[in-house]
Amino acid sequence: MRLVFLAILSLIPVLSFSQTEAKTSDGKEVILYDDGTWEFKKEIKEIANVSSSEISSTKSAQGNTEEIYFATSVRLDRFFGDPQNKIRGKAKCIIDNGQPKVEFTWEVYLGDGNRYFGYLKEGTPISLKLKQNNTINLSLDENVQTDVREKYKVTIFRGTSILTKDQLALLLQYPVETVSIEWKKNAEEYNLENPEFFRKELSQLLK
Numbered sequence: 001m002r003l004v005f006l007a008i009l010s011l012i013p014v015l016s017f018s019q020t021e022a023k024t025s026d027g028k029e030v031i032l033y034d035d036g037t038w039e040f041k042k043e044i045k046e047i048a049n050v051s052s053s054e055i056s057s058t059k060s061a062q063g064n065t066e067e068i069y070f071a072t073s074v075r076l077d078r079f080f081g082d083p084q085n086k087i088r089g090k091a092k093c094i095i096d097n098g099q100p101k102v103e104f105t106w107e108v109y110l111g112d113g114n115r116y117f118g119y120l121k122e123g124t125p126i127s128l129k130l131k132q133n134n135t136i137n138l139s140l141d142e143n144v145q146t147d148v149r150e151k152y153k154v155t156i157f158r159g160t161s162i163l164t165k166d167q168l169a170l171l172l173q174y175p176v177e178t179v180s181i182e183w184k185k186n187a188e189e190y191n192l193e194n195p196e197f198f199r200k201e202l203s204q205l206l207k
Contacts, residue, residue, distance in 0.1 A: 055206065057098040063201040065092040065105065068179070071190040075116055076108070084109050089179060089190055093201040100163040100202065105156065112148065113155025118184025119146045120157045125182040130174040131195060136167050171198045
């Protein structure tokens, strides 16, 4: 592995679509990322070859809802300390009659979280920043809701985004570094704890 890495560094990379590509001394193609990590190009291309047009219209499957970050909210941090200044982000990948989707969930430990973020509505923009610096722009298209539970001092925001064929291909190919949402009062961006989540979950559902 070390020899491969040294071979990569000895080559002049070719810049393409905001990412850097190179070849090892034995002719293998790799993709280099800005943070110093790299992947074999062949491996990620094989994953990305699946497109939404190739998914059976009768196929339905769901992954698990998993936490993808537990982050400090810039807005909440102005008013509260830990843990009330935190926001917990979760996601679940879905294939619904051949249509790929992602269900997003945000949990705030306040009984009036809507007071600080507003109520979610259909069309709220969501952005996923990929590791090779491209951005996937989504919106909350279905099942958009704000569940205020004052008794339990928690507010849950939820909504589902529909993925296009091109968006699916990108998520199968590249890790996701951040998720941002344009809350009614302020937009915020959160760093993913597991950048491989979407690629792993979607590729598993499409098998």
